Amino acid sequence: MKTFLPLAIVLVLSSGYGVWYRTSRGRIKGKSGAMALISSADIDGSSFGSRVTLLQFSSAFCSPCRATRALLTDITADMADVVHIDLDAEGHLELVRRLDIRSTPTTLILDGNQVEVGRAVGAPKRDQVTKAIAAVAAVHN
Amino acid sequence: MAIINQAGAVAPSGVKLIDARGPRFGAAITTFVLALALVTHSVVVIAFQLVVFAIGAFSGPAKTPYAFAYKKFVKPRLSGDVPTEDVRPPKFAQLVGFGFALVATVAGLLGATTLFSVAVSFCLAAAFLNAAFNFCLGCEIYLLATRAFKRA
Numbered sequence: 001m002k003t004f005l006p007l008a009i010v011l012v013l014s015s016g017y018g019v020w021y022r023t024s025r026g027r028i029k030g031k032s033g034a035m036a037l038i039s040s041a042d043i044d045g046s047s048f049g050s051r052v053t054l055l056q057f058s059s060a061f062c063s064p065c066r067a068t069r070a071l072l073t074d075i076t077a078d079m080a081d082v083v084h085i086d087l088d089a090e091g092h093l094e095l096v097r098r099l100d101i102r103s104t105p106t107t108l109i110l111d112g113n114q115v116e117v118g119r120a121v122g123a124p125k126r127d128q129v130t131k132a133i134a135a136v137a138a139v140h141n
Numbered sequence: 142m143a144i145i146n147q148a149g150a151v152a153p154s155g156v157k158l159i160d161a162r163g164p165r166f167g168a169a170i171t172t173f174v175l176a177l178a179l180v181t182h183s184v185v186v187i188a189f190q191l192v193v194f195a196i197g198a199f200s201g202p203a204k205t206p207y208a209f210a211y212k213k214f215v216k217p218r219l220s221g222d223v224p225t226e227d228v229r230p231p232k233f234a235q236l237v238g239f240g241f242a243l244v245a246t247v248a249g250l251l252g253a254t255t256l257f258s259v260a261v262s263f264c265l266a267a268a269f270l271n272a273a274f275n276f277c278l279g280c281e282i283y284l285l286a287t288r289a290f291k292r293a
């Protein structure tokens with residue numbers, strides 16, 4: 001038997017990271033200021049929601065992406081002015097770099113002008129998504 | 142209202158689903174085996190885990206001896222709905238584990254003890270995070286790696 005010190009260091013460091021991971025993943029953070037404009041061409045010509053668009057980025061090796069897609073599909077099912085779009089991050093690398101998407105799933109909440117008002121890294125919670133959608137005011141042009 | 146699913150590569154029909162608790166149970170055993178390897182500096186222990194990772198990465202995480210132990214001893218004692226997940230994320234994690242375990246095994250055979258410890262440590266951290274915090278390795282590193290190495 002050698003020393004237990006490296007084992008202790010690894011477990012302490014990864015526990016710290018794990019606690020941060022648990023608390024940060026899925027939380028919707030509001031965003032103001034620097035706005036990255038997203039055009040219809042960025043999302044392969046699909047149309048945005050008139051009030052809110054939930055723009056989800058997914059990847060192949062991502063378990064919570066499937067659950068997130070199901071959740072957001074369910075939430076937006078009976079909302080006429082809210083659209084959920086699920087993009088394959090790997091197929092949209094230019095947009096991923098522009099919006100600084102680092103992990104999947106990442107969901108952006110866009111208002112009626114396609115300005116990012118919030119984003120959730122990781123699988124978001126239902127009540128938080130519902131609240132965030134309700135907080136976005138309709139755009140009157 | 143409109144649901145647009147363009148992530149064709151993400152959810153092709155016929156995605157293979159497995160019991161999501163299996164890989165997490167496997168990660169708990171992996172954590173123990175890697176901790177043993179780190180403390181004892183045993184090449185035999187890391188070589189054993191390397192073989193398990195190879196089975197998980199190339200045949201699938203449901204084919205490893207840990208998955209077999211889960212099916213035989215743990216699953217019969219569980220009740221309720223079976224949470225399922227896409228087989229690809231845990232398979233990807235097994236492949237990353239295989240890479241680190243391979244480096245550790247070669248380092249161990251060559252007597253490079255520092256490299257051995259570092260490689261085992263990274264592997265152990267990922268397995269521990271998966272077991273304790275349901276950490277998704279593919280979610281965190283796959284896109285970053287793709288961003289770094291692939292042109293838009």
